[in-house]
Amino acid sequence: MPADTTQDADSVLSYGMKLTWDINDPQMPQEPAHFDHFREWPDGYVRFIYSSQEKKAQRHLSGWAMRNTNNHNGHILKKSCLGVVVCAQACALQDGSHLQLRPAICDKARLKQQKKACPNCHSALELVPCRGHSGYPVTNFWRLDGNAIFFQAKGVHDHPRPESKSETEARRSAFKRQMVSFHQPQKRSSRESQVGSTQDCSGNLNNMPVPEPPELFDVTADASFPITGQPCPSFPNSDVHRVTCDLTTFQGDVTLPFQKYSNPSIYLPRPPWNYELAGLVGTGSSPYPTLYKDSSSIPDDTDWVHLNSLQYNVSSYGSYERSLDFTAKYHGWKPAHGKPGLEERVDYGQCQAVTTCPYYNPERPCRYLPVPPAGTQALQTVITTTVAYQAYQHPALKHSDSMQEVSSLSSCTCGSENLPMPIYPQALDPPDAVIQAASPSERAPGKLLGDCQVNRPTLAFPQETDPSRTDGADAWDVCLSGMGSVTGYLDRAGQPFNFDSEEF
DNA sequence: GGCTGCGGGCAAA
DNA sequence: TTTGCCCGCAGCC
Numbered sequence: 001m002p003a004d005t006t007q008d009a010d011s012v013l014s015y016g017m018k019l020t021w022d023i024n025d026p027q028m029p030q031e032p033a034h035f036d037h038f039r040e041w042p043d044g045y046v047r048f049i050y051s052s053q054e055k056k057a058q059r060h061l062s063g064w065a066m067r068n069t070n071n072h073n074g075h076i077l078k079k080s081c082l083g084v085v086v087c088a089q090a091c092a093l094q095d096g097s098h099l100q101l102r103p104a105i106c107d108k109a110r111l112k113q114q115k116k117a118c119p120n121c122h123s124a125l126e127l128v129p130c131r132g133h134s135g136y137p138v139t140n141f142w143r144l145d146g147n148a149i150f151f152q153a154k155g156v157h158d159h160p161r162p163e164s165k166s167e168t169e170a171r172r173s174a175f176k177r178q179m180v181s182f183h184q185p186q187k188r189s190s191r192e193s194q195v196g197s198t199q200d201c202s203g204n205l206n207n208m209p210v211p212e213p214p215e216l217f218d219v220t221a222d223a224s225f226p227i228t229g230q231p232c233p234s235f236p237n238s239d240v241h242r243v244t245c246d247l248t249t250f251q252g253d254v255t256l257p258f259q260k261y262s263n264p265s266i267y268l269p270r271p272p273w274n275y276e277l278a279g280l281v282g283t284g285s286s287p288y289p290t291l292y293k294d295s296s297s298i299p300d301d302t303d304w305v306h307l308n309s310l311q312y313n314v315s316s317y318g319s320y321e322r323s324l325d326f327t328a329k330y331h332g333w334k335p336a337h338g339k340p341g342l343e344e345r346v347d348y349g350q351c352q353a354v355t356t357c358p359y360y361n362p363e364r365p366c367r368y369l370p371v372p373p374a375g376t377q378a379l380q381t382v383i384t385t386t387v388a389y390q391a392y393q394h395p396a397l398k399h400s401d402s403m404q405e406v407s408s409l410s411s412c413t414c415g416s417e418n419l420p421m422p423i424y425p426q427a428l429d430p431p432d433a434v435i436q437a438a439s440p441s442e443r444a445p446g447k448l449l450g451d452c453q454v455n456r457p458t459l460a461f462p463q464e465t466d467p468s469r470t471d472g473a474d475a476w477d478v479c480l481s482g483m484g485s486v487t488g489y490l491d492r493a494g495q496p497f498n499f500d501s502e503e504f
Numbered sequence: 505g506g507c508t509g510c511g512g513g514c515a516a517a
Numbered sequence: 518t519t520t521g522c523c524c525g526c527a528g529c530c
Contacts (some may be wrong), residue, residue: 060508068509069521077509080521107523136521143510165507172506 016048016151023047023076023141023152032148040164042140042153050149057149064157080137081130081155084162085113091121097499102162103127132158133473151183172502454474 015034029049036048038056040063060066085101085267092098104110114125114449130137133155143150184189189240 068507070513070523071507072511074510104506109506112505139521179511309522448517 014046014048017046019049021047021150021263022149025144028143028150029146031146041161042151043138044156046153051145052147052149053150057142057151060140061165062140063161064140065105065162067105067166073330075143077142079140079142081132081139081157082110082137083128083130084159085127086160087118087121087123087124088126089118089121089123091118091123093120098160099158100127100162101125102165102168107468128158128159130155130159132156156177171183277340352492 014036015032019032021029032049034049035051035054038050038061039048040046040053040056040061042062042064052058060077062079062081065082065084067082069078069080071078071138072193082103082105085099085103090098097177099120101113104113109126116125117123132138136155138153138155141150141152141154143152148203228393450494
């Protein structure tokens with residue numbers, strides 16, 4: 001049973017998995033000695049034990065769009081995944097990425113959402129249901145017991161990650177701000193124009209200096225769609241770039257792509273982005289600005305560096321890569337079908353191979369392969385995942401052996417993306433690390449690699465002996481995602497980005 | 505308006 | 518009996 005396999009793997013890393021318990025147990029582990037760091041994107045058959053003081057756990061938050069499901073048990077909150085909303089035509093955005101909206105939790109709102117058009121191609125939107133748990137949606141269970149919040153997930157999400165809740169909220173709030181700032185000047189100009197103009201005062205957007213077609217605006221203007229100025233959800237005070245984005249750029253770099261960057265662990269996988277990062281790695285940019293006090297702490301081992309560059313892409317694979325693959329499958333985009341596959345759009349070289357490397361085992365991603373003892377994990381994981389990948393000879397891999405190597409490595413690292421790490425709060429100091437990560441002086445583009453880095457089990461890589469690396473995976477998953485937003489935006493827009501780390 | 509939690513009720517396995 | 522799912526309601530933001 002997959003759950004067993006996964007649990008074996010997770011038990012090495014997650015405190016919650018170390019203990020034997022089930023969410024339905026009459027008696028839960030009493031007074032856990034440690035707690036897991038909150039994980040925004042739990043995936044697989046995992047269990048975590050959060051502190052009852054953990055705000056996000058208290059709110060039963062999840063990056064996935066989870067809706068409440070009645071399990072007729074007042075002590076256990078059950079939620080099921082709604083999947084992700086994508087463009088029915090699977091249109092590619094300007095940067096090659098794809099639309100992945102967060103389904104509205106409310107049924108009514110969700111129906112309304114699906115009636116909207118794709119902000120990019122105006123095609124219909126499509127809800128991709130989650131079928132990761134024996135054909136049913138992945139379910140999450142929450143249970144408060146004593147000073148601990150027990151979390152158990154059942155199923156492996158078989159769809160791309162949607163926007164996280166924070167992203168969606170941030171985007172909406174940003175949109176509202178934009179609309180407010182947009183209409184206020186309009187009113188002023190309208191009043192002014194009334195003096196010597198026959199222009200109607202209906203506030204029609206056609207009267208506005210918006211260079212885009214009104215219909216585009218109508219679509220884009222819906223708060224349910226990503227908009228330009230997509231804020232970095234993890235950075236509530238990212239008004240700097242919100243402000244710099246006006247309505248005239250709504251259709252510019254499309255909003256959507258930008259949205260994607262808001263969470264590297266979710267969206268970075270897109271080809272151009274990976275490509276950029278790969279280049280950054282090659283230029284010597286530190287992949288660990290958020291994890292190491294200085295670049296000198298980074299092992300000089302070229303393989304290590306190489307691996308990290310892959311690990312960056314790993315995230316991609318573990319999330320958006322899956323998305324791409326899923327989308328491709330979902331819409332019959334496989335190159336074999338004679339249509340240009342995603343990987344055929346651009347020659348991204350090695351990185352593209354990683355980027356487009358799909359996993360063709362939706363039922364059991366490599367991440368759920370058994371995890372060997374800590375000392376041998378890295379190597380063995382590579383081996384096993386290599387085998388796994390060889391099982392499916394992706395067209396892109398046929399081009400080069402190195403590609404295959406890369407894919408294998410990425411798959412192995414991706415495999416650990418969602419593996420929970422044992423969290424020992426007393427041994428960490430996430431805020432410091434985060435602050436460091438958020439330091440403007442540390443905004444080296446390559447730091448995004450840290451996201452992947454931290455999402456890997458420390459035990460798997462002997463190089464990671466830095467005490468500061470004993471942090472929790474998901475704390476980084478969240479925090480560094482924010483960094484992804486920042487760096488992503490910086491990389492693309494080249495604009496200064498100020499924020500504070502209060503949310504951390 | 506939307507999110508969230510709760511709970512009644514129904515259907516299928 | 519269990520599980521999944523629909524629906525309505527209320528509180529909250």
